[in-house]
Amino acid sequence: MTDLDPLLDEQRRFPPPPEFARDARIGSMDEYRRLYRESIADPEGFWGRLAEAEIDWIEPWDRVLTWDPPHARWFEGGMLNVSANCLDRHLETRGHKVAIHWVGEPPGEQRTLTYRELHAAVERFAAALESLGLLAGDRVAIYMPMVPETAIAMLACARLGLVHSVIFGGFSAEAIKDRVNDAGAKAVLTADGGWRRGKIVPLKDNVDEAVAECPTVEHVVVLRRTGVEVAWNDERDVWWSDLVRDAPRGAPPAAVDAEHPLFILYTSGTTGKPKGILHTSGGYLLGATLTMKSVFDLKEDDVFWCTADVGWVTGHSYVVYGPLAAGATAIMYEGAPDHPEPDRLWEIVADLEVTIFYTAPTAIRAFMKWGEEWPAKHDLSSLRLLGTVGEPINPAAWMWYHRVIGKERCPIVDTWWQTETGSIMITPLPGAVPTKPGSATVPFFGVDADVVDDAGESVGPGSGGYLVIKRPWPSMLRTLWGDDERYRSQYWSRYEERGWYFTGDGAQIDEDGYVWIVGRVDDVINVAGHRLGTAEIESALVSHEAVVEAAVVARPDEIKGQAIVAFVTVGGGVESDETLRSELREHVVRRIGALARPAEVRFAQALPKTRSGKIMRRLLKDIAAGKEEIGDTTTLEDYSVLATLRQEA
Numbered sequence: 256m257t258d259l260d261p262l263l264d265e266q267r268r269f270p271p272p273p274e275f276a277r278d279a280r281i282g283s284m285d286e287y288r289r290l291y292r293e294s295i296a297d298p299e300g301f302w303g304r305l306a307e308a309e310i311d312w313i314e315p316w317d318r319v320l321t322w323d324p325p326h327a328r329w330f331e332g333g334m335l336n337v338s339a340n341c342l343d344r345h346l347e348t349r350g351h352k353v354a355i356h357w358v359g360e361p362p363g364e365q366r367t368l369t370y371r372e373l374h375a376a377v378e379r380f381a382a383a384l385e386s387l388g389l390l391a392g393d394r395v396a397i398y399m400p401m402v403p404e405t406a407i408a409m410l411a412c413a414r415l416g417l418v419h420s421v422i423f424g425g426f427s428a429e430a431i432k433d434r435v436n437d438a439g440a441k442a443v444l445t446a447d448g449g450w451r452r453g454k455i456v457p458l459k460d461n462v463d464e465a466v467a468e469c470p471t472v473e474h475v476v477v478l479r480r481t482g483v484e485v486a487w488n489d490e491r492d493v494w495w496s497d498l499v500r501d502a503p504r505g506a507p508p509a510a511v512d513a514e515h516p517l518f519i520l521y522t523s524g525t526t527g528k529p530k531g532i533l534h535t536s537g538g539y540l541l542g543a544t545l546t547m548k549s550v551f552d553l554k555e556d557d558v559f560w561c562t563a564d565v566g567w568v569t570g571h572s573y574v575v576y577g578p579l580a581a582g583a584t585a586i587m588y589e590g591a592p593d594h595p596e597p598d599r600l601w602e603i604v605a606d607l608e609v610t611i612f613y614t615a616p617t618a619i620r621a622f623m624k625w626g627e628e629w630p631a632k633h634d635l636s637s638l639r640l641l642g643t644v645g646e647p648i649n650p651a652a653w654m655w656y657h658r659v660i661g662k663e664r665c666p667i668v669d670t671w672w673q674t675e676t677g678s679i680m681i682t683p684l685p686g687a688v689p690t691k692p693g694s695a696t697v698p699f700f701g702v703d704a705d706v707v708d709d710a711g712e713s714v715g716p717g718s719g720g721y722l723v724i725k726r727p728w729p730s731m732l733r734t735l736w737g738d739d740e741r742y743r744s745q746y747w748s749r750y751e752e753r754g755w756y757f758t759g760d761g762a763q764i765d766e767d768g769y770v771w772i773v774g775r776v777d778d779v780i781n782v783a784g785h786r787l788g789t790a791e792i793e794s795a796l797v798s799h800e801a802v803v804e805a806a807v808v809a810r811p812d813e814i815k816g817q818a819i820v821a822f823v824t825v826g827g828g829v830e831s832d833e834t835l836r837s838e839l840r841e842h843v844v845r846r847i848g849a850l851a852r853p854a855e856v857r858f859a860q861a862l863p864k865t866r867s868g869k870i871m872r873r874l875l876k877d878i879a880a881g882k883e884e885i886g887d888t889t890t891l892e893d894y895s896v897l898a899t900l901r902q903e904a
């Protein structure tokens with residue numbers, strides 16, 4: 256893992272600013288260590304105490320944890336309602352506090368919802384969903400733009416014990432169909448369209464196309480957002496506003512079991528089929544709430560902005576559930592960061608006096624490219640804390656963020672976690688842990704992280720290995736929807752006898768115990784902070800009639816972190832020209848979505864394979880990256896393939 260070497264040369268240290276540490280929830284390394292030790296020495300005592308303090312239970316639990324590897328049950332016997340924890344319990348003390356400040360993409364469009372207003376909207380929409388005959392445990396797909404109604408929809412599901420599956424608005428009809436069918440969703444919630452860089456994304460059209468092949472779907476609820484004409488199916492479709500108007504009075508929160516499923520969120524794995532990550536209620540909510548408060552050092556008057564789309568786990572945990580459970584004021588922005596101009600986000604920060612800003616390294620690299628003049632136009636002095644998530648951050652981008660956005664004043668929390676982990680796992684606590692640019696630093700409470708080799712031995716400082724988590728944590732995934740076998744083999748089989756969770760990430764730990772994440776060690780790639788499986792893209796490519804074989808690899812990209820390069824062999828008689836190249840790129844967009852569009856399609860006469868017929872991706876990666884020296888080729892079956900591949904490149 257030589258990629259790490261430059262990172263480990265990083266000598267800069269940034270201790271928490273004394274003023275920040277003084278007022279912080281956790282204000283020193285000693286305090287972090289004391290709590291961390293407690294969480295590891297007595298996890299049940301630690302988590303039991305916090306579950307008591309952070310969550311309103313309708314019925315108390317009997318047991319903190321039942322660990323029957325690889326299945327965990329947290330807070331068994333406890334009953335709660337997640338939406339009541341996010342809304343009802345704040346009404347008395349924070350009823351008039353802003354819960355969501357929403358900013359639309361068309362400039363000037365803004366809405367503010369107080370906790371009271373959000374609560375009323377969720378109550379009403381829950382009653383509307385109930386009027387459709389949906390029952391606790393039913394699955395509801397949500398394919399919507401970044402508007403308050405999307406949060407309302409999620410919370411209304413939680414209120415009734417319906418299991419939501421949010422599908423990112425950038426996915427295509429084909430991708431929606433697969434996800435809806437896998438979950439067996441009874442209803443799909445969508446909008447007539449969404450705004451993106453001044454254009455309308457045809458959300459309803461995509462749903463129509465998908466749902467034509469989704470036999471479980473009985474209802475499609477459509478929010479009017481853009482006003483465009485949409486096709487209509489009277490038996491199935493209903494306008495959001497009509498449904499709400501006709502619904503009886505609000506729905507009270509249902510008491511559900513701590514282990515009742517809260518949501519399914521599909522993410523990419525190493526096969527062509529996305530995985531339905533299942534999260535449940537009590538443990539997930541505890542993880543989201545506790546990290547929200549401690550990692551972001553949340554104060555009552557903070558204005559918190561996580562720029563993630565709710566279609567990703569970051570949007571679930573830090574746009575909706577974490578901030579609302581913690582009683583925070585959260586920002587939700589509908590559009591693109593550079594629309595109409597590259598200072599849109601900074602304008603919003605200044606206008607709404609954002610205090611905590613959490614984004615992805617890919618966005619930071621784009622800001623760097625657009626230039627310092629854009630943030631310089633606005634007063635960013637309200638900011639007190641910055642965060643990043645989703646991919647490794649290079650020290651140069653970290654330093655730019657620190658200097659240009661944080662004015663060398665704001666700590667930066669580089670937070671490592673995954674869809675599977677539900678909440679932040681490795682991170683600095685900003686008032687306690689000195690940061691090093693490029694390192695996610697230390698494990699959060701209760702997270703027993705290590706870097707080990709194939710045999711499971713800790714590698715120790717100076718060597719790379721696999722990042723594992725050695726014991727269960729409350730917000731961990733519980734299984735893969737409908738595929739417990741894959742859950743076992745994907746995450747638990749590698750260190751089965753030890754009961755460790757395999758993250759799929761490579762990492763290194765330095766002599767201070769700081770974790771440096773290198774990136775995925777499996778066939779998952781990370782393009783602009785979006786997780787994609789190479790196998791998914793390959794199966795999209797081979798579904799095109801001209802394609803015989805395809806291999807997809809990532810090459811480094813200055814802005815997006817990684818970019819997709821597809822090597823393709825075509826059938827005899829097919830013209831491998833520019834037209835086919837762009838057709839194949841658009842074919843992938845149709846099958847998956849624009850986020851999966853290959854940056855490059857390279858035609859090859861043959862793909863490099865081992866004697867046993869396995870495609871040698873490692874070689875393709877080197878070729879895609881334009882490396883002169885490529886890796887070990889001793890197992891290559893046919894050397895001439897290499898020479899032609901390079902010529903064609």
Ligand code: WTA
Pocket residue numbers: 522567568569643644645646647648669670671672673674675695758759760772774775781784785786
């Ligand atoms: C990567 C996003 C380095 C990692 C919350 C992980 C990171 C995958 C970081 C999960 C970070 C996430 N530093 N790498 N701070 N955060 N990753 O499921 O490879 O979309 O396995 O969850 O993103 O991506 P996912």
